[in-house]
Amino acid sequence: MTQQVRYGIIGCGMMGQEHLRNIALLPGASVTAIYEPDAEMARIALALAPDAWLAPSIEELLDFEPIDALVIVSPNHCHVEQLEMIAARRPLPILVEKPLFTDPGDAARLEALEASYPAPIWVAMEYRYMPPVTTMIEALDSAGDIKMLTIREHRFPFLPKVGDWNRFNAKTGGTLVEKCCHFFDLMRLILQAEPVRITASGGQVVNHLDEVYDGVPSDIWDAAYVIVDFDSGARAMLELCMFAEGSRYQEEISAVGPVGKVEAFVPGPGRFWPAHLGEAPVPQVVVSPRDPKGPQVLDIPVDPTILAAGDHNGSTFYQHAKFNAVVRGEGEVEVTLRDGLRAVQMGQAAQEAALTGTSVTL
Incomplete structure (x- = not known):
C-alpha cells in the first residue's frame, strides 16, 4: 500500500x-x-x-x-x-x-x-520534466559532446496575477529571472557545465507598455536574447519572445554535437490552442545524425488527463511524482537549492548584461 x-x-x-x-x-x-x-x-x-x-x-x-x-x-x-x-x-x-x-x-x-x-x-x-525534454535529454548521446545549445520560447504575454506582482522587476526579479531561470537550469543540466560569461540584449518591446498600477508603470520585459559561455567550451543561447502566441510550438530546443543534432518541440498550453484548428500539436523530438544523414522524428504524446491538469505539458505531474517519492524516502532530490541558486544568478547576470550593454563574468 x-x-x-x-x-x-x-x-x-x-x-x-x-x-x-x-x-x-x-x-x-x-x-x-x-x-x-x-x-x-x-x-x-x-x-x-x-x-x-x-x-x-x-x-x-x-x-x-x-x-x-x-x-x-x-x-x-x-x-x-x-x-x-x-x-x-x-x-x-x-x-x-x-x-x-x-x-x-x-x-x-x-x-x-x-x-x-x-x-x-x-x-x-x-521544464526538466516535460516529456519531450526528458526524451531529448535521453537522446543526447546520439549527438556526441554537446557544443551548441539553443532554446527558443515564443509564447503568450504574462498572465494577470493577484496584485499584479508579475508586472514589476522589483517583485519578479526581472523577466530573465522570473521566466527564464527554467532555461538557464536546462542549460546547466544539458551541458553538465557551469556558466562563465553572459551577454544579453532585452527589454519591454510590445507588452504592458501602457499598463500603470497604483500610479507605477509596468517595467517587465517581454523580449530578449541571451548568450552564455560555459567552462566546458560549450555555448548556449536563449531567444525569448512573449508576443508570439500564434506559434505552433512554444518551446524549441536544439542541441548540437560533433556527430549530430537533437531537437525538442513543445506546444504551449492546450487551453490556448484555437479550437477551429483542430487537435493541438503533439510534442516531438527530432534526432538528426550527420552520418548517415536522415532526421528521425518521434512523436511524444502526453496522457490527456495529465496534460489537462496544467499548462506545462504534463511536467508538473511528473515532478510531483518524483518529489512524492523523496518525501516517502524512495528517491533523491533532483533539483537542489544549489541548482535553483545558480539558475537565478544566471538570470540576474543576463538582466545586468542587457541593462549595461556589457558581458558579465560569473
Missing part, C-alpha cells in the same frame, strides 16, 4: 492551483491545509481540495499536525523569508517554486539554508 503523503500549500494562485490539480492525480497524496490570503483564489483552491483546511496564517499552517510536506507557490519575492520561517518553526520536506529568490543579496541566506536545513528541499523546475 502506498504511504499517504499529506501536503500543506502556501499560495494558491494560478500556479498553486496547477499544483493542487496534479497532487490530486497522485495515488496516496492529499492536500490537508492551504494558506491563501486572497479570498477568490482561496475559494477556487478549496473547490479543488475540498477536504483541506484554510489556514489563517503560514504560522498556523505550520503548526497543523497532519502535514508531511510543503509546497511554496507564493510570489517570487516571498520565497526566502518563507523558507527561513519554515526552517525555524517546522523543517518539513519542501517543493518551492522558481525562481528561488529575487534579491541578489539573498544568495548568502540560501547558502546558509542549504548547509543547515535537515529535510529535502526541491526547487520546482518544471
